[in-house]
Amino acid sequence: MSLSMPSQQIQELIAGYVLGDLSPDEAVAVENLLAEHPDLIQEVAAVQQTLDLSYAPLEVAPPASLRARVLSASQPSSETQTRRAVAKPLQSSAPRRLLWGRAAGVAAATVIVALGIANYRLWQTLQSLQADRPEQPSLETPLTYTLEGTEIAQNAIAEIVVDPVTLNARLEVEDLPPLQSGQVYVLWTVVGKEAPFTTDDKGAILTQVFRVNDQGDFSGTLKVPSAYHTADRVTQLAVTIEDASIPQAHQGAMALTTVS
Amino acid sequence: MRLTALYTGWFSDVTYSTLPMPAQQPKDDIATLSQQSDAEVFLALRSGQVEALGILYDRHAPLVYGAALHYLKKTQDAEDLTQDIFLALAKGSSYDPTRGTLRTFLTVLTRSRAIDRLRSRSKLRQHVIQNSVMEVATPNLPVEHIVQVERSHEVQTALSQLPESEQQVLKLAYYEGFSQSEIASQLDLSLGTVKSRARRGLIKLRQTLADFIGKS
Numbered sequence: 001m002s003l004s005m006p007s008q009q010i011q012e013l014i015a016g017y018v019l020g021d022l023s024p025d026e027a028v029a030v031e032n033l034l035a036e037h038p039d040l041i042q043e044v045a046a047v048q049q050t051l052d053l054s055y056a057p058l059e060v061a062p063p064a065s066l067r068a069r070v071l072s073a074s075q076p077s078s079e080t081q082t083r084r085a086v087a088k089p090l091q092s093s094a095p096r097r098l099l100w101g102r103a104a105g106v107a108a109a110t111v112i113v114a115l116g117i118a119n120y121r122l123w124q125t126l127q128s129l130q131a132d133r134p135e136q137p138s139l140e141t142p143l144t145y146t147l148e149g150t151e152i153a154q155n156a157i158a159e160i161v162v163d164p165v166t167l168n169a170r171l172e173v174e175d176l177p178p179l180q181s182g183q184v185y186v187l188w189t190v191v192g193k194e195a196p197f198t199t200d201d202k203g204a205i206l207t208q209v210f211r212v213n214d215q216g217d218f219s220g221t222l223k224v225p226s227a228y229h230t231a232d233r234v235t236q237l238a239v240t241i242e243d244a245s246i247p248q249a250h251q252g253a254m255a256l257t258t259v260s
Numbered sequence: 261m262r263l264t265a266l267y268t269g270w271f272s273d274v275t276y277s278t279l280p281m282p283a284q285q286p287k288d289d290i291a292t293l294s295q296q297s298d299a300e301v302f303l304a305l306r307s308g309q310v311e312a313l314g315i316l317y318d319r320h321a322p323l324v325y326g327a328a329l330h331y332l333k334k335t336q337d338a339e340d341l342t343q344d345i346f347l348a349l350a351k352g353s354s355y356d357p358t359r360g361t362l363r364t365f366l367t368v369l370t371r372s373r374a375i376d377r378l379r380s381r382s383k384l385r386q387h388v389i390q391n392s393v394m395e396v397a398t399p400n401l402p403v404e405h406i407v408q409v410e411r412s413h414e415v416q417t418a419l420s421q422l423p424e425s426e427q428q429v430l431k432l433a434y435y436e437g438f439s440q441s442e443i444a445s446q447l448d449l450s451l452g453t454v455k456s457r458a459r460r461g462l463i464k465l466r467q468t469l470a471d472f473i474g475k476s
Contacts, residue, residue, distance in 0.1 A: 011463050011466075012456075012459050012460075012463065015458075015459040015460075015462045015463050015466075016455070016459055017359075017360055017361065018360070018361050018364055018462065019360070019364065019433060019434065019458055019459065019462060020359060020360030020361070020364050020365065020368070021433075021440055021455055021458065021459075022359055022360070027358045027359055030358075031358055041297060044361065046466060046470075046473055047462060047463075047466050048361050048363055048364070049473055050462065050465050050466045050469055050473065051364065051434060051462060051465075052323070052363065052367070053411070053412075053415050053469065053473075054411070054415055054418070054419055054430070054465055055430065055431065055434045055435040056323065056326075056327065056367055056434075057326050057327045057329075057330035057331075058326050058330070059322035059323050059325075059326040060322055060325050060326040060329055061321070061322045061325070062321050062322065062325040062338075062339060062342055063335070063339065066321070066325075066339050066342060066343065067314070067317055067318075067321070069343060070313075070317060070342070070343045070346045070347065071313060071314055071317070073343060073347055074313050074346070074347055074350040074351075075310070146388050154334050154335070154336050155334060155336070155337075157384065157385055157388055159384060159387070159388050172384050174382055174384055174385065
């Protein structure tokens with residue numbers, strides 16, 4: 001017998017199962033129900049999909065290489081690891097009552113990506129819109145800039161807080177990769193070549209040269225260029241890796257940047 | 261990052277996408293296992309069948325990875341967390357198929373471990389996250405500050421048609437990860453009321469979205 005529209009009570013049990021809020025009595029009722037009506041598994045999957053669509057973050061396929069890493073990490077490394085392989089049957093009053101899927105021959109998993117590419121692009125746009133922006137300054141309010149790591153320093157993060165009147169600033173950096181000897185990190189203030197300040201040919205002012213400790217961290221106070229008196233002159237901050245003997249060359253790769 | 265369609269049909273016609281599969285001889289039992297429910301595959305996993313984890317990974321890794329990426333932002337961190345979750349599943353996690361679906365279990369587990377990782381980050385990192393417009397879902401923030409999940413127009417419409425009381429409970433229970441007794445005390449409601457609001461809301465969404473789900 002197949003149920004085209006389950007009764008109210010059945011719907012509530014299925015909803016409870018998907019939400020994970022069943023009482024012990026209800027759990028038994030659901031088991032019995034699904035054993036007697038295996039086609040209800042389709043309803044379970046539909047309710048699951050409803051919940052995922054409404055509240056789960058967008059699905060994203062992981063990089064292909066991750067699958068092999070996960071599977072090999074899950075294998076016992078030697079014969080002695082027998083614990084994992086020992087059969088531990090689930091505590092269930094009616095053995096195999098759960099295995100209602102077999103009759104229906106359908107896996108209780110859900111479709112997501114019918115929503116497809118358009119949603120992914122929207123997600124990407126949302127990410128870039130939500131990125132940190134420097135505050136519009138008043139004379140009393142400090143300017144705060146957040147820099148995020150690039151591909152070569154994915155976990156790195158930095159914050160610089162600037163007093164736009166005194167030009168005193170505090171820089172905190174975390175998780176930059178260690179450098180080879182003969183290299184340094186350089187913080188740049190980018191104002192553009194048209195701005196009325198002395199810049200290099202990339203429109204940038206060398207602001208601070210620093211090295212990180214063993215943890216990849218740096219913190220310190222510094223003086224920033226006068227461009228910060230008018231914060232909207234500053235279009236970008238970035239950290240690059242430079243040759244320690246000639247940091248001003250501004251030739252190196254970018255490790256951190258403000259995102260606007 | 262790529263979005264890969266896992267199933268091109270809904271129940272009547274299930275096919276699989278071209279996710280990379282390990283090179284191995286196709287065996288009858290793998291083919292059979294891959295057609296079975298999450299509960300059955302999970303039981304096979306617990307009894308030591310090595311193919312079972314790969315099957316569950318193929319079905320649910322995008323859900324786990326997508327959620328990990330949503331909270332942690334960085335692909336490396338999201339990959340590490342995804343591995344963490346599936347290894348926990350393989351080692352005999354606390355999932356009980358009689359109490360709920362595997363997908364909801366994985367969503368809840370991923371969220372709670374992601375939030376643990378966010379909390380263990382340095383003060384600078386937490387401070388920076390709070391300063392930026394990227395808010396992070398933690399139980400200390402009011403519900404309104406939660407990062408909005410992007411949804412299709414149909415889903416957004418269906419959600420907006422729910423009574424606010426039902427939306428709120430569903431959000432707290434599923435999206436925020438609060439237990440129903442935590443929600444009951446936060447909102448000063450009985451546990452029974454919380455439970456029935458969540459279920460009623462989900463049932464209504466299911467009915468409103470019936471055509472939308474059927475189409476895919």
